[in-house]
Amino acid sequence: MEFSDHIKTANVDDVVLRQPLHPPSRGTVCITGHHLLFSDRDEGSSRQVLLLLRNIDAIEKRISGSSGTITIKCKDLRVLHLDIPGMEQCLNIAHSIETLSCLDSVSEMYPFFYRPPDLSLHNQWGLSSPEKHYSQIKELHDKWRLSTVNSDYSLCPSYPPAVIVPKSTDDDLLKKVAKFRQGGRFPVLCYYHRKNGMVIMRSSQPLTGANRKRCREDEHLLQAMIDGSDKGYIIDTRSSQQAQQARLTGGGFESKSSYSHWKRLHRQMERGKALQESLIKLVEACGDESHNMDRWLSKLENSKWLSHVQTALSTAGLLAECVERDGHSVLVHGSEGTDSTLLISTLAQLIMDPCCRTLEGFLALLEREWVQAGHPFQQRCARSAYSHARLQQESPVFLLMLDCVWQVWRQFPLALGFSEALLLRLANEVYASNYGTFLCNSHQERCALGVTENTHCLFQALLRPMERDYYSNPLYEPTELAIWPSVHPQSLQLWRGFFLRWTEHTRLLEEAQEEIRNMVIEWGKLALSDALSMNT
Amino acid sequence: MPTVEGTLCLTGHHLILSSRQDNTEELWLLHSNIDSIEKRFVGSVGSIIVKCKDLRVIQLDIPGMEECLNIASSIEALSTLDSVSLMYPFFYRPMFEVIEDGWNSFLPEAAFKDLESMTDEWRLSEVNKDFSVCPSYPPLVAVPKDVDDDTLRKVATFRHSGRFPVLSYYHKKNGMVMMRASQPLTGTNGRRCKEDEKLINATLRPGKRGYIIDTRTINVAQQAKARGGGFESEANYPQWRRIHKALERSNVLQESLIKLVEACNDQSHSMDRWLSKLEASNWQTHVKEILTTACLAAQCIDREGASVLVHGTEGTDSTLQVTSLAQIILDPACRTIRGFQGLVEREWLQAGHPFQQRCAQSAYSNSKPRQEAPVFLLFLDCVWQILRQFPCSFEFSESFLVLLFEHAYASQFGTFLGNSTAERAKLSLPEKTVSLWSWVNRPQELERLTNPLYEANSLVIWPSVAPQSLLLWEGVFLRWNRSSKCLDEAYEEMVHIIEYNKELQNKVNTLRRQLAQLETEDPLLQTP
Numbered sequence A: 001m002e003f004s005d006h007i008k009t010a011n012v013d014d015v016v017l018r019q020p021l022h023p024p025s026r027g028t029v030c031i032t033g034h035h036l037l038f039s040d041r042d043e044g045s046s047r048q049v050l051l052l053l054r055n056i057d058a059i060e061k062r063i064s065g066s067s068g069t070i071t072i073k074c075k076d077l078r079v080l081h082l083d084i085p086g087m088e089q090c091l092n093i094a095h096s097i098e099t100l101s102c103l104d105s106v107s108e109m110y111p112f113f114y115r116p117p118d119l120s121l122h123n124q125w126g127l128s129s130p131e132k133h134y135s136q137i138k139e140l141h142d143k144w145r146l147s148t149v150n151s152d153y154s155l156c157p158s159y160p161p162a163v164i165v166p167k168s169t170d171d172d173l174l175k176k177v178a179k180f181r182q183g184g185r186f187p188v189l190c191y192y193h194r195k196n197g198m199v200i201m202r203s204s205q206p207l208t209g210a211n212r213k214r215c216r217e218d219e220h221l222l223q224a225m226i227d228g229s230d231k232g233y234i235i236d237t238r239s240s241q242q243a244q245q246a247r248l249t250g251g252g253f254e255s256k257s258s259y260s261h262w263k264r265l266h267r268q269m270e271r272g273k274a275l276q277e278s279l280i281k282l283v284e285a286c287g288d289e290s291h292n293m294d295r296w297l298s299k300l301e302n303s304k305w306l307s308h309v310q311t312a313l314s315t316a317g318l319l320a321e322c323v324e325r326d327g328h329s330v331l332v333h334g335s336e337g338t339d340s341t342l343l344i345s346t347l348a349q350l351i352m353d354p355c356c357r358t359l360e361g362f363l364a365l366l367e368r369e370w371v372q373a374g375h376p377f378q379q380r381c382a383r384s385a386y387s388h389a390r391l392q393q394e395s396p397v398f399l400l401m402l403d404c405v406w407q408v409w410r411q412f413p414l415a416l417g418f419s420e421a422l423l424l425r426l427a428n429e430v431y432a433s434n435y436g437t438f439l440c441n442s443h444q445e446r447c448a449l450g451v452t453e454n455t456h457c458l459f460q461a462l463l464r465p466m467e468r469d470y471y472s473n474p475l476y477e478p479t480e481l482a483i484w485p486s487v488h489p490q491s492l493q494l495w496r497g498f499f500l501r502w503t504e505h506t507r508l509l510e511e512a513q514e515e516i517r518n519m520v521i522e523w524g525k526l527a528l529s530d531a532l533s534m535n536t
Numbered sequence B: 001m002p003t004v005e006g007t008l009c010l011t012g013h014h015l016i017l018s019s020r021q022d023n024t025e026e027l028w029l030l031h032s033n034i035d036s037i038e039k040r041f042v043g044s045v046g047s048i049i050v051k052c053k054d055l056r057v058i059q060l061d062i063p064g065m066e067e068c069l070n071i072a073s074s075i076e077a078l079s080t081l082d083s084v085s086l087m088y089p090f091f092y093r094p095m096f097e098v099i100e101d102g103w104n105s106f107l108p109e110a111a112f113k114d115l116e117s118m119t120d121e122w123r124l125s126e127v128n129k130d131f132s133v134c135p136s137y138p139p140l141v142a143v144p145k146d147v148d149d150d151t152l153r154k155v156a157t158f159r160h161s162g163r164f165p166v167l168s169y170y171h172k173k174n175g176m177v178m179m180r181a182s183q184p185l186t187g188t189n190g191r192r193c194k195e196d197e198k199l200i201n202a203t204l205r206p207g208k209r210g211y212i213i214d215t216r217t218i219n220v221a222q223q224a225k226a227r228g229g230g231f232e233s234e235a236n237y238p239q240w241r242r243i244h245k246a247l248e249r250s251n252v253l254q255e256s257l258i259k260l261v262e263a264c265n266d267q268s269h270s271m272d273r274w275l276s277k278l279e280a281s282n283w284q285t286h287v288k289e290i291l292t293t294a295c296l297a298a299q300c301i302d303r304e305g306a307s308v309l310v311h312g313t314e315g316t317d318s319t320l321q322v323t324s325l326a327q328i329i330l331d332p333a334c335r336t337i338r339g340f341q342g343l344v345e346r347e348w349l350q351a352g353h354p355f356q357q358r359c360a361q362s363a364y365s366n367s368k369p370r371q372e373a374p375v376f377l378l379f380l381d382c383v384w385q386i387l388r389q390f391p392c393s394f395e396f397s398e399s400f401l402v403l404l405f406e407h408a409y410a411s412q413f414g415t416f417l418g419n420s421t422a423e424r425a426k427l428s429l430p431e432k433t434v435s436l437w438s439w440v441n442r443p444q445e446l447e448r449l450t451n452p453l454y455e456a457n458s459l460v461i462w463p464s465v466a467p468q469s470l471l472l473w474e475g476v477f478l479r480w481n482r483s484s485k486c487l488d489e490a491y492e493e494m495v496h497i498i499e500y501n502k503e504l505q506n507k508v509n510t511l512r513r514q515l516a517q518l519e520t521e522d523p524l525l526q527t528p
Helices: A087-101 A130-136 A138-142 A171-180 A216-226 A240-249 A272-286 A293-303 A305-325 A340-352 A359-372 A397-411 A420-429 A443-448 A458-462 A465-471 A504-535 B065-079 B108-116 B149-158 B194-201 B218-226 B250-264 B271-281 B283-302 B318-330 B337-350 B375-389 B398-409 B421-426 B436-440 B443-449 B485-521
Strands: A011-019 A022-031 A035-040 A048-052 A056-064 A067-074 A079-085 A144-147 A163-166 A188-193 A198-202 A232-236 A262-266 A330-333 B006-010 B014-019 B027-030 B034-042 B045-052 B057-063 B122-125 B141-144 B166-171 B176-180 B210-214 B240-244 B308-311
Touching (some): A130 A138, A130 A144, A138 A144, A138 A188, A198 A340, A216 A232, A232 A305, A272 A293, A293 B283, A340 A359, A359 A420, A420 A458, A458 A465, B006 B065, B034 B065, B176 B318, B250 B283, B283 B308, B283 B375, B318 B375, B337 B398, B337 B436, B375 B398
Parallel strands (some): B210 B240, B210 B308
Antiparallel strands (some): A022 A035, A035 A048, A067 A079, A144 A163, B034 B045, B045 B057, B122 B141
């Protein structure tokens, strides 16, 4: 089926666009296979809005008389109203948006069609890979190796072809361990702490089941990981009760008797549907127009979003503490090892490792810990807070991670090399993008569709000079120290820049930040010309 | 905060802790800053927990039970001295050179000169020069030119505590005015006072209506009649439209502050608990209501082009919050450091806000609250909200607001002593104490208080009052619980960048000028 089959009316004139912060404007709406384009007729104050249809989360139609209004609610939380003359045209437009905004086929998505003149498909794709990661950390080479046991994705469909594992474990052993872990996600290295040689590994839950099945190879692999040290920690992102219950469905946890050198710590982190519902409630609260302080604060509390932020940050803090302060290696997992596991391993690395705090380092971290580690982006980000459709696998885990990073950024304004603008951009891109980076659910799926050959890489694009300037933190002063965020409820704030972005409240703050940015750029130029004038 | 070991010393006005190491800072705490203390004993070591009015909490571990008890009883006695003339400002001698005596910086005569340059419809009346007409007013007040002093005397008897309507603000853009007063004493019989009607009608343009903003709900205003108070009825004030708002009174605000501070100090790690406690304190609601009312007053003046009279019951608390915030919104001059001092001086000190009563105790006090209320702190909180929303429109930074909060509760300066100009005159404060403004208006201090992002903005600024846009003022309420080191560093870095930027720009300008000069001097260099 062609896109054009879904477009009965491609152009409508005399449409009025209403949007907070802007005066209404009258112009033409045009629907293409991937975009909704609104352009102003006024030549003087021309205004154009180009919206990826993929960005549209829900639409509402209201017909009155011979005209209609379509309310468009986007995944980036923006809300637009289009007043369209002519009932039929209005219904046609609405129908096209509804169909085209939730096409299922990945290969028909916009990243496969996006061809900007300044990017070439032959450019390097991505910033990091397990191979590169391994080769960069020379200290690892003694005791760790790069295994290509998963090169055909047969062991673990959600892992990349290469992974880092202890040298003393051969591929046959890994094959057995993979059978003992949910989804085949056997323990792999994700972080090496240079200061004391301790590591973070991540996996999924062991399949002990109700009979307390054991797997010698799994135990051996874990033992090899703490080689020489007296003990290691396992951080399980479920409560101990949840972990017990998981045994009934074939899952489980590492028992004390079989893993005697390991100390298990349970921290309950919310996942899946509960997290999505929390986001929906929060966004609803942010849009509340009742002007009632009590109502706002109770809705904010009821949404539980800030509690999730707090739990994520404090669990990541615990993980970092085990590694940095306690000097022990840690294995992290929950059930599937594709969500909360990645959330806390990412945040812990940000806390401990200065390399992850540069613009490039942070993007590489996201690439390793989310894209390559198999976070199912397509399932998790299919819909956002406004959608009326029944929830399937949607869950804003990545968004929660960005929120936590923002909290760290707010508490340590000098320590991160990137700005809030980057976090906002990523929060948009993950739901609807011109780039292929967040397409699909795993490395395998991306490979099958030829994502790296047929789309452009977001991370590379963000490092182009202009963009790099824009997304850098002008106040950045690298520090070698670990940055420990405060997780007191009083220290955590709503991420207004994201959640209240399209309402009046944040506009002036953005202007102030813009002002600081300009000043720093100006400063750079002046310092340069100053230096030149001194030389001559 | 790190633990410090040292020697404790009590003087008549200070608690001093000096560490045994050299070169380290000493802690000097004014006794008047201490809100309450608690004693604890473990064996022979006693602990005194000192809770301050600026919300800081300090624990002193003192070896020896008797010594500890002695220290505690001294602090208790010295921190609750009632006599104003024994307060520290009367003993403090400035260690700095006074460039400009703050006691003379903001005299009503000077403010009136500015007014005269804009309009000739007002005069400065001396009717209250011996404070007999209204004890809480200054000797000089601005009133409509056509209203004589005898009329004013009659109006004063018709208004609570003699606070007859006076000019608070003149909006240059359209000539509209804001006045403030206390409630009219209509009582249950609906008493009227022709002079009062004449006075406020004198501020209206022909055919124009004005607005009366009553900071009480209609119910509260009705009930006030039973106690001799009341409001301006439609029948007697047909040219005025009355709008009632619900701003809370003193005791409610004090309780709200106590609850808020308790919530901020809650050590439990529960997000739900924190948010419920924050909500239950109602503090943010008060902030929102006050800001909303101030916006309403500003809207009547700027957008409706109408004059406004603001009052509640006594006209010394919520009334001043509204009139002063409306000026921040409307008048760019109030957003400069000096202009803001002038505003505090005019609308709070001279207007008779009873600082001594309101700020006698703060959130930690165990004694029964009397007249205490964080009315001024709420005003500062509201200014902070506007400043946060318009980070480039204020010449001063947050630290100026924090400074005013601290000095309102405990200070070496005499500015916030007493409850009115009359009391201050009786105490001879201008002669015997130093003004806070003398200290603030010195280059080094001004530099510290300046907002590096300031770009004069001549427009009216309308803050958003949606609950989502109002934040807890961390700089005051979480100041001692969070480490602000990283935030301070970032701020300093920003200031540094801005300074350097200015310096370089100056250099560039000098070079350009030199180049231009060379070009004119040397015709060979001139470009064809």
